[in-house]
Amino acid sequence: EPFLRATSMFLIFKNGFLCLNVSSVMFQEAKCAYIIIIMAVYWCTEVIPLAVTSLMPVVFFPLLGVQSSKSVCLQYLNDTNMLFVGGLIVAISVEQWNLHKRIALRVLLILGVKPALLMLGFMIVTAFLSMWISNTATTAMMVPIVQAVLDQMDNTEYDVTMMEQAIGQTNTVIELEEKSTSDPAAVCVVSNGQVPDDPRSSEEKKMRKRICKGMTLCVCYAASIGGTATLTGTGPNMVLKGQMNQLYPNNNDVVNFASWFGFAFPNMVLMLVLAWLWLQCSFMGLNFKKSWGCGTERTAKEKAAYSVLKAEMKKLGPISYAEFNVLFMFVLLVLLWFSRHPGFVKGWATRLFPEGEKYITDSAPAVFIALLLFILPAHKPKFIAWNSSMSDPEQTEEDIKKPFLSAPLLDWNVVQRKMPWSIVLLLGGGFALADASANSGLSAWLGRQMTPLGSIPPWAIATVLSLIIAVFTECTSNVATATLFLPVFSSMATSVKIHPLYVMLPGTLSASFAFMLPVATPPNAIVFSYGQIRVLDMVRSGIVMNIIGVFCVTLAINTWGRPMFELDTFPAWANSTMNQ
Numbered sequence: 001e002p003f004l005r006a007t008s009m010f011l012i013f014k015n016g017f018l019c020l021n022v023s024s025v026m027f028q029e030a031k032c033a034y035i036i037i038i039m040a041v042y043w044c045t046e047v048i049p050l051a052v053t054s055l056m057p058v059v060f061f062p063l064l065g066v067q068s069s070k071s072v073c074l075q076y077l078n079d080t081n082m083l084f085v086g087g088l089i090v091a092i093s094v095e096q097w098n099l100h101k102r103i104a105l106r107v108l109l110i111l112g113v114k115p116a117l118l119m120l121g122f123m124i125v126t127a128f129l130s131m132w133i134s135n136t137a138t139t140a141m142m143v144p145i146v147q148a149v150l151d152q153m154d155n156t157e158y159d160v161t162m163m164e165q166a167i168g169q170t171n172t173v174i175e176l177e178e179k180s181t182s183d184p185a186a187v188c189v190v191s192n193g194q195v196p197d198d199p200r201s202s203e204e205k206k207m208r209k210r211i212c213k214g215m216t217l218c219v220c221y222a223a224s225i226g227g228t229a230t231l232t233g234t235g236p237n238m239v240l241k242g243q244m245n246q247l248y249p250n251n252n253d254v255v256n257f258a259s260w261f262g263f264a265f266p267n268m269v270l271m272l273v274l275a276w277l278w279l280q281c282s283f284m285g286l287n288f289k290k291s292w293g294c295g296t297e298r299t300a301k302e303k304a305a306y307s308v309l310k311a312e313m314k315k316l317g318p319i320s321y322a323e324f325n326v327l328f329m330f331v332l333l334v335l336l337w338f339s340r341h342p343g344f345v346k347g348w349a350t351r352l353f354p355e356g357e358k359y360i361t362d363s364a365p366a367v368f369i370a371l372l373l374f375i376l377p378a379h380k381p382k383f384i385a386w387n388s389s390m391s392d393p394e395q396t397e398e399d400i401k402k403p404f405l406s407a408p409l410l411d412w413n414v415v416q417r418k419m420p421w422s423i424v425l426l427l428g429g430g431f432a433l434a435d436a437s438a439n440s441g442l443s444a445w446l447g448r449q450m451t452p453l454g455s456i457p458p459w460a461i462a463t464v465l466s467l468i469i470a471v472f473t474e475c476t477s478n479v480a481t482a483t484l485f486l487p488v489f490s491s492m493a494t495s496v497k498i499h500p501l502y503v504m505l506p507g508t509l510s511a512s513f514a515f516m517l518p519v520a521t522p523p524n525a526i527v528f529s530y531g532q533i534r535v536l537d538m539v540r541s542g543i544v545m546n547i548i549g550v551f552c553v554t555l556a557i558n559t560w561g562r563p564m565f566e567l568d569t570f571p572a573w574a575n576s577t578m579n580q
Contacts (some may be wrong), residue, residue: 032440043480051422054429076428080242086366087232091133127226135223139523214283220523229268233481235510277482336365379406430483447495454496469510513549516542
C-alpha cells in the first residue's frame with residue numbers, strides 16, 4: 001500500500017509538471033487528448049479514487065487553455081446529473097422503508113419455491129428492483145434472503161436424511177435379528193456401527209453446492225441486467241443521456257425515459273430469460289420434471305423454503321402509512337416520466353405548460369418527487385378530539401404534546417449517508433471530457449481518422465464495438481468505460497455517416513455486461529464475498545453471459561431499435577453538429 005501511494009504521488013506530480021511544459025507546445029486537440037489519456041490510465045489503474053480522478057478537468061483544462069473554469073464546472077451538475085440525483089433520492093426512500101424487501105418477498109411467495117421457479121423468482125425480483133434502485137443495494141438486500149432460503153433447505157434435507165437413515169437402520173436391525181442364526185457376520189457389522197457409505201450422498205452434496213452457486217450467481221447477473229432497462233437504472237445509461245445532450249444539443253430529446261425504456265426493457269427481458277436458461281443448464285441440469293414439478297406435492301425442502309419466505313414477510317408486518325406514501329410517490333414518478341413526452345401523443349409537459357416540451361426534461365419530475373419526500377409525513381397526522389372532557393385527560397395531554405405532522409418520509413442525513421456522491425462526480429467528469437472534446441476539435445479529428453471504417457457494414461461495427469466494451473468493462477468501472485468510449489463512438493458515427501445511436505446504444509448497454517470477475521462490479525463482489533463461488537465459476541458463467549448480452553444487443557439494435565430511433569437514416573441534428 002505505501003508503494004502504491006508513492007507511485008500515485010509520483011504520477012500526479014509528474015503529469016502536473018508535464019502539463020506546464022506542454023501547454024505552450026501542443027494544439028488544442030492534443031492538449032485535450034493528453035488529459036483524457038491521463039484520466040483513462042488513472043481510471044483503469046485506480047491509483048487514486050475514481051471520483052478524485054474525475055475532478056482533474058477542473059484543474060488541467062483551464063491550465064492548458066482548453067476551456068475556462070466556468071465552462072468546465074458547469075458540467076458537474078447539469079440536467080442529467082440532476083435527473084440521476086432525483087432518481088437516487090427516490091430509490092433511497094424505497095430502501096429506507098424496506099419497500100423493496102416487501103416487494104421481493106411478495107413476488108417470491110407468488111411464484112413458488114420449485115428450484116427452477118425459485119431461481120426465476122430471484123432473478124425477476126432482482127432485475128425489477130435494479131431498474132429503480134442501485135444494483136449494489138438490490139444485491140445486498142437479495143443475497144441474505146437467498147442465503148437464508150438455501151440454508152433452511154439444506155438443514156431440512158439433512159434432518160430428513162438422518163430420519164430416513166435412522167428408520168432404515170432400525171428395520172435392518174430387526175431383519176438381522178430374525179436371521180441371526182443363519183448369518184452371524186451381518187450382526188457383527190451392525191454391532192460395530194460400520195454402515196457402508198451411501199454413494200448418493202456425495203452426489204447430493206455436489207448437486208447442493210452447484211445449486212447454491214447458481215442461486216447466488218443469478219442475483220448479481222440479474223442486478224446488472226435489470227439496471228439496463230431504465231435510464232436511471234445504472235451509470236452508463238446516464239452517461240449516454242448526458243453525452244447526447246453535450247455532443248448533439250439539437251437532438252430533439254431523442255433519448256428520454258420513455259424511449260429508453262421502450263428499447264431497453266424488451267432487451268432486458270430477453271437477456272433475463274436466456275441467462276436463466278443458461279444458469280439452469282449450467283448448475284441444475286435440464287430435468288424439467290424435477291425442476292418444475294408441475295402437479296406434484298411440495299418436498300420437505302420446498303416447504304422449508306416457503307416457510308422462510310413466509311416468516312420474513314411476517315416480520316415486516318402490515319404495510320405502513322410511510323410505505324404506502326413512498327409507493328405512491330414512486331408510481332407517480334414513473335407515470336410522470338412516461339407521460340411527459342410519450343412520442344405518439346402530446347405529453348403533460350406540452351398540454352399543461354406553454355412551450356413545456358422545450359423547457360421541461362425528465363429531471364423536473366424527479367426532483368419534484370424528491371422534494372415531496374422531504375415534506376410528506378411518515379405517520380398519519382394526529383387529530384385531537386374537539387371535546388377534551390369526553391376523553392382521557394392524560395391521553396389528551398400526550399396528544400397535545402405530539403406535533404400535528406410527524407417527521408418526513410426522508411431525512412437529509414440518511415440521503416447524505418446513502419447517496420453515491422462518487423458516481424455523481426464521475427458522471428460530471430465524463431460530461432466535462434465530452435464537452436471539451438467537442439469544443440477543442442478532438443472529436444472532429446478522431447472522426448476524420450476513422451473515415452476508412454465506412455466500408456465495413458454498420459452491424460459488424462456495432463457488434464465488434466460491443467464485444468470490445470464488454471471485455472474492457474470487466475477491468476474498469478462501468479461508468480468510466482462508457483465515459484471514455486462513447487465520445488469516440490460518436491465521432492466515428494458522424495465520420496462514416498451512420499446514426500450515432502447505432503453504435504452508442506450497444507456501447508452503453510455493453511458497459512453494464514460485467515459478468516466475469518468479482519472486481520468487475522459491486523454486485524459481483526457482494527456475491528463473491530459470501531464464499532459460495534470461486535473466481536473460475538464466475539469466469540466460466542460470465543463468458544457465456546457476455547456472449548448472450550452482445551447477441552441480445554445486436555438483435556435489439558437491428559430489429560425494434562431501427563424504427564424506434566430511425567437508425568437507418570443519418571439525422572439532421574448529427575449532420576449540423578458535424579458541420580459546426
